[in-house]
Amino acid sequence: YNFEYRLSLPIDRQRSSTDQRSGLGSLVEISFDNEVATSFLNYASSHHVTPFQLGLATFYTFLFKLTHHQKDLCISSLNANRYRNELQNVLGMFVSTLPYRIELNSYWTFDELVKFVHGKCLSILSHSHYPLQHILADFHLNQSNIAFLETVFYFVSMSFDMSQLSVHGTSLEEVSLDQSTEVAKFDFMSTFIYNPLRDNKKLSCFFVCSNDLYEEKTLENIARRFQYFVSQLFTMNPSVKELNLWNIPINNLQIILPEEANELHKILFKKVSNSINEDDICDVIFQVVVKGFLMTRNPIN
Template structure:
């Protein structure tokens, strides 16, 4: 029989995501930075890896007679070959090829044991260079694709290490016929006594209403009966060195793990986000390699489990940390208990379990694992932006901890399809555009203010306050651009790094002496079509208009005018 983890992935893909079998398609892309790889030897090395690790050629078949999921080891390693070889000219084209492949629902076939694939992507040579189709040279890319039912995150370094050894050692790796295979683990798992774990999980969850969803603020609702799409909006925040040090020092001082501290912070975030809900139920994952024999085995071991807490709004942060730590330690002993058993014990339908739509994870990473060597050949792992836009969760948070990184920049990245309203305004502006006629803006939105009589305002503090407001609200520094490949209007939050730390909005200071001059300025703010640049995310500006002369004491007076101008698309 299949393992509980395989069963969960298989059923989740079949039931929750219908025929869109892409959520569990994963990949690793390796670019050659130095040296040359023989494509034929790469193929032979991969065939040897598949021979060693049966899980990479194991089929999953649902038995209708007894309603069980069975796994069968195939001989696919004997006929394994590459996907169609392709050429690319630019990084954008490379990323598009990988993205289109990984979202292809026909990439894998679990019933035939096709759970692992490989593709060679070669950079297009110039007219002065000769192409060597039998070799991977500098800038060429090798992509390994695998289905999550066969490979989890911990398995990837094991797979790559065996591939490198097979290539380097003339197609020889350790092939111990007596070694434990994944199918043996699946059999052992089915024989385990889980009575104690079943009682533990029942005691943990019986106080919670597991069918109640958290009241998260959303800008649009998805009906329960609607299949989730593959689109995701991703925001990324990198802590600076000081904040990272404070985080790790706190964890060390209180003898808790970074995972436990990160989870505590996430609970606090949800508490605020839901305006004080105290019963918080989310999902998190566990590596579930609880025996030494499993540490170097390729396969799907990861367990997804509910992490539910009942907060006391009067607790201090230290008290909350202690409570979360105790919760995590108690779960660790029973993390092997299958999620599907928990759902069955509480008579829950896998199609509609609210806590499975909110995920927290903490991953230690290192820049060193992104670079590899095979003899004199150097490889680096590359990622694609579009891969982050695929998600099976409504809301997920992932902490990435890199102890070796020197990059302490603060960044906040976000990419998603534009809303229907944004698309309508963006398209309307282009339809109305006529290069033979004077251009007049119709989507500039003005708000004009003066101070009350005898009041003043510090220009410096005013400017700083605006910077904080713009930084806080991503919609005030979000670009709109049309993606030709996707045939879709996309939006992306612009960061300080994108602007080379320049202002993310326009701040202008001019003067006026008469009402007529002021009216001309106001008209220009309202009708000038060149004040904003949607492609660059410049969609907000502040215009200070001083009476007669710019203030020498950095103060606005009651005769000065403040103009806030927004583009209506945001």
């Protein structure tokens, strides 16, 4: 594996290996309605996978589309690292960083991808006791040059009311992520949060990206695409579910936004004057397809 291999994400600026990080970042939060959250959890339950595994499979699918169909996807995630029973109730920080690499087949259905990710996660966790720094040392690598550490996925399930948390009589206050919007430890980080205590918007997602690479407008556009993609994938609308997105090849899934689809539809089906030759028509169609399907950085107004 080439540890310097990078995902072809839609960055706005290149950064050389010698550039110093500014540490500045932008945050965008997206929320899903309760129908999508319920469908997401029902899918996880019926397919015998954890919410983390389903979220990871969804994120892999989105990255596959966002990177123009890159099949070798390696990212990192955090693990509680309490692999022994005696560690479950011990106070302390045991969290470790694990690499999650997948070589997907573009003809897999979403169901097949979820099943594969489930098995991959179990395999990774069985070796979670081996520290990442030892893995890198085995290959004589410096952690600062490892590309997959810059793309991070995380899933947080809230199991209690943080506002009621206290230790030895001292009340602890929850800090909003909005207060850390100017800090980016990684280039690209996506965090799913499931909070069953909320009346609405139980499932949400935060994107935090480095300002060294991304304009805020680009991040907002990525987040909008992800929100629309997840909403389509887990909608409970019967008329939409007839499309059965879980059972078509992931290669056929789209992250194109509705306004882009409308523009594409208008141009493709617009009456073309007889004065325009066939080559010109093909050129127009090509420009629209590139604009719509190969990830424009700015939404179409």
